[in-house]
């Protein structure tokens with residue numbers, strides 16, 4: 468099926484050439500893709516980079532192809548570092564945000580094992596994969612998992628958070644943009660509160676949904692670790708992600724487990740690799756890694772501020788339109804909102820809505836408590852429809868969604 472979506476005037480101040488963005492995104496011709504928080508449509512530059520490298524591997528051999536593109540692989544680290552204002556030595560490239568987060572967390576636990584009474588403070592809308600390993604430590608070690616209270620807008624209450632800090636807080640785990648409620652947590656203010664309290668806690672920030680849609684600055688956030696994925700707002704290939712590690716993390720933590728890429732086996736001992744690559748493992752898809760580098764370069768060339776402006780404009784357009792549809796309840800919280808728009812219908816179940824929308828060839832997703840149980844249960848929500856436009860989307864595409872939603876009957 469081929470959709471020819473007419474261009475609309477952008478109506479935003481991003482200065483982006485939307486027609487060009489769409490031209491560079493072949494998937495726009497086939498689908499109305501409003502599921503960028505799931506997995507975005509890549510620009511052709513990203514797909515071509517991946518496919519070209521796979522061809523090179525097939526033609527000359529995988530190891531030989533790797534050697535051939537060595538400098539481009541190094542450039543991918545430079546690009547990710549530039550994206551978040553870090554040094555390339557602070558970047559590890561991994562296969563997902565979860566792989567990155569897990570590596571950070573297990574390395575903390577390996578170096579100074581969490582023990583009974585240690586408190587781990589977690590944002591209430593945290594993603595399941597970042598909570599489950601902590602729950603395992605609660606069960607196995609008597610660690611205390613504490614959800615940080617929200618402020619009146621639903622975000623982490625930064626002032627209240629500061630009062631929770633003490634020498635027994637071993638780690639703080641915060642989601643910058645949760646995947647299911649449209650809010651943005653002030654991760655820089657939380658980092659500042661940790662520094663002001665001289666807290667020894669390890670600070671882990673999940674930037675999985677913020678990277679590519681908002682400026683993410685490692686120096687401003689002041690986290691020990693920032694984890695992110697490639698396939699969402701960054702528009703990279705699936706199976707990519709990265710981990711940023713602070714100077715402190717690099718100086719004090721020994722990653723676990725090490726392998727022959729992340730360390731050298733020496734006579735009578737071993738030496739971890741220098742820099743954040745000690746958090747990586749040996750085997751990876753270099754095609755995907757190069758694709759990630761291409762995606763970051765593309766995002767940088769578009770301009771993160773411009774994309775943030777465009778995404779915010781489209782998300783607000785969607786919220787305003789949805790709010791005017793009888794029966795629809797927009798569920799987003801936060802004073803400042805992200806590009807993630809969530810809603811329910813008073814009479815139509817979210818699952819039914821999603822299948823109606825998909826039947827109209829519009830990609831949106833269903834969010835359920837499995838992804839963030841604390842958040843769903845504390846707001847008594849069973850399931851949500853999630854709409855997540857990217858800069859290449861148009862108001863016309865959002866109008867198509869609004870038309871389908873307006874026609875839904877309970």
Ligand SMILES: Cc1ncc(COP(=O)(O)O)c(C=O)c1O
Pocket residue numbers: 504562563564565566594596642644645646673675676695696697708
């Ligand atoms: C907020 C958040 N954190 C982490 C993840 C996990 O990312 P990945 O699937 O790349 O491990 C997701 C995925 O949807 C997410 O939305």
